[in-house]
Amino acid sequence: MNQVLLYLRFWWHSKNEHGVHSPFVFDLITKCFYDRSTHTISNKFLKNNSTSPFLARLVLYLKYKNSYLDASIAPKFERALSLQGNVKKFNSIKTLTDSSNLISETPSFIYLDMDTTITSALLDFFKVCHRESFVLIPSLRKSKAHYKKWNQLKSSADISVSIDTFYWGLLFFRTEQPKEHFTIRL
16 A cells, blocks of 8 residues: 555554553653653764654663664664663574573563564564563564564563554563553654
8 A cells, every 4th residue: 555545544543642541651752752852862863864863762761771683673773772781683583582581581672673573483582571671663564564463463462562653663561551552653
């Protein structure tokens, strides 16, 4: 389907901070997604690169000590996501699963590329993630297959909060929060 029509449909169903009733998601939106005043990150990135400042704000706001980035990550995204904590790259979910002791014990940030991952392996991996961990998935609407994978991942029993920002998918494992899905405008 045409990307413009997809975006218009997304925009019609999406909300901003005023339509969110979860305190965790409200804070994430107001203090990270929409707060451009307190961060001087924008100066570190090219003027025509609007996604890197968002990714940098996200990583700095969530303050994870361990970050795991898919080896296929674009260099501009890697630079933005490498501003905080220890950054390790992985080639496959199996490689990532080998780090599962550390991932299950400490909150971790995980960047996954849907082109290089298998959904069933991801769903198994989600079972070992720490309750404060966070998964970022790019290009949700790159194809129908990507969007179908996104819907399978967000419906996993291990995921309690999912946020669709049209371009990015955010998955949280917060056990203290009831399962909710949010569609948020950036």
